[in-house]
Amino acid sequence: MIELNELRTLLVENGIPSYRANQVMHAVYKEGKINYSNMTVLPSFVKEFFEMNLPIFSIEKVRESISSSGNTHKTLFRLHDGKKIEAVLMRFKDGRKTVCVSSQVGCTLKCKFCATGKGGFKRNLTYEEITDQVLYFQNLLKDEDSHVGNVVFMGMGEPFLNYDNVIKSISILNDPITFNIGLRNITVSTSGIIPQIKQFADDARQVKLAISLHAPNDKIRTSIMPIAKKYPLKELMLTCKEYTEKTHRRISYEYVMLRGINDSDSNAHELSKLLHEQLCHVNLIPYNETNVKGMKGSTKNRTEQFKKILELHKIPVTVRISLGKDIKAACGQLAGKSSCNLG
Numbered sequence: 001m002i003e004l005n006e007l008r009t010l011l012v013e014n015g016i017p018s019y020r021a022n023q024v025m026h027a028v029y030k031e032g033k034i035n036y037s038n039m040t041v042l043p044s045f046v047k048e049f050f051e052m053n054l055p056i057f058s059i060e061k062v063r064e065s066i067s068s069s070g071n072t073h074k075t076l077f078r079l080h081d082g083k084k085i086e087a088v089l090m091r092f093k094d095g096r097k098t099v100c101v102s103s104q105v106g107c108t109l110k111c112k113f114c115a116t117g118k119g120g121f122k123r124n125l126t127y128e129e130i131t132d133q134v135l136y137f138q139n140l141l142k143d144e145d146s147h148v149g150n151v152v153f154m155g156m157g158e159p160f161l162n163y164d165n166v167i168k169s170i171s172i173l174n175d176p177i178t179f180n181i182g183l184r185n186i187t188v189s190t191s192g193i194i195p196q197i198k199q200f201a202d203d204a205r206q207v208k209l210a211i212s213l214h215a216p217n218d219k220i221r222t223s224i225m226p227i228a229k230k231y232p233l234k235e236l237m238l239t240c241k242e243y244t245e246k247t248h249r250r251i252s253y254e255y256v257m258l259r260g261i262n263d264s265d266s267n268a269h270e271l272s273k274l275l276h277e278q279l280c281h282v283n284l285i286p287y288n289e290t291n292v293k294g295m296k297g298s299t300k301n302r303t304e305q306f307k308k309i310l311e312l313h314k315i316p317v318t319v320r321i322s323l324g325k326d327i328k329a330a331c332g333q334l335a336g337k338s339s340c341n342l343g
């Protein structure tokens with residue numbers, strides 16, 4: 001759904017009073033109406049105008065899968081040009097409902113552990129295509145008398161390489177007339193695009209920032225994340241410190257546990273040293289099977305040992321709960337073969 005001001009402009013240009021835009025927004029976002037024909041507040045000529053000119057959804061559901069536990073719901077969407085993306089609804093035990101959205105079709109960054117990158121980059125999503133992923137699940141939850149409480153930009157793509165649309169979609173998600181999701185309940189995860197991290201500190205200081213670190217040094221990081229050549233760790237850590245000083249917000253560092261690559265005791269000590277004295281939290285991510293050859297996840301014991309070393313160094317750390325493995329909706333598995341949450 002396009003945003004309110006654009007909707008008003010469109011209406012006025014077509015001789016329809018702009019207050020009709022508010023009525024439509026209310027019907028869509030507050031009453032969960034997804035057909036203009038149900039919007040009794042609109043006169044028939046306005047309904048006809050909308051039906052002809054403005055589909056409520058910019059994305060169309062193709063397929064959905066629900067995990068055996070019922071707590072994860074993955075949906076494949078088709079875009080107007082036939083390209084496809086996926087988004088996931090996660091229901092946590094404490095009642096939280098979180099939607100993981102995609103920000104691009106494919107990705108330019110080619111991280112070694114992720115098949116999204118291998119599939120190449122197709123295009124950026126528009127702000128509308130991003131917020132409509134949330135709208136889809138919002139409507140689904142309405143039937144359960146519930147709503148989306150959190151949004152994470154951890155699906156396909158690198159959000160900071162589609163910066164303007166991501167920022168615009170965040171402001172829509174936060175808008176009381178639409179989703180009314182608190183900025184602190186929105187997380188953007190980046191592989192470490194330094195100029196946009198700096199910009200983000202100014203534009204969206206209430207929004208949570210997650211950095212996909214995945215390695216304690218440049219040697220390992222560049223071997224699995226080519227983008228690290230452009231943005232080395234020293235510069236990235238400096239930027240993160242500046243971000244924290246400016247925003248007073250804690251950064252989450254994502255660290256996917258890759259067997260024999262980044263999961264040794266010495267890697268854990270090195271990571272602790274790197275993050276020493278930072279206001280941060282480390283999320284250890286169990287690596288899920290994708291169709292990327294030669295990459296295996298660390299064992300549970302190895303992950304526990306790695307975690308203990310970080311704790312020893314007083315680094316706040318958790319192991320991420322992995323939902324939806326059986327429907328390939330867990331980290332690194334979106335789009336049937338891939339995706340972010342890792343990068």
Ligand code: SF4
Nearest residue numbers: 107111114117340343
């Ligand atoms: S992990 Fe994320 S940033 Fe890296 S290639 Fe995959 S989608 Fe892109």
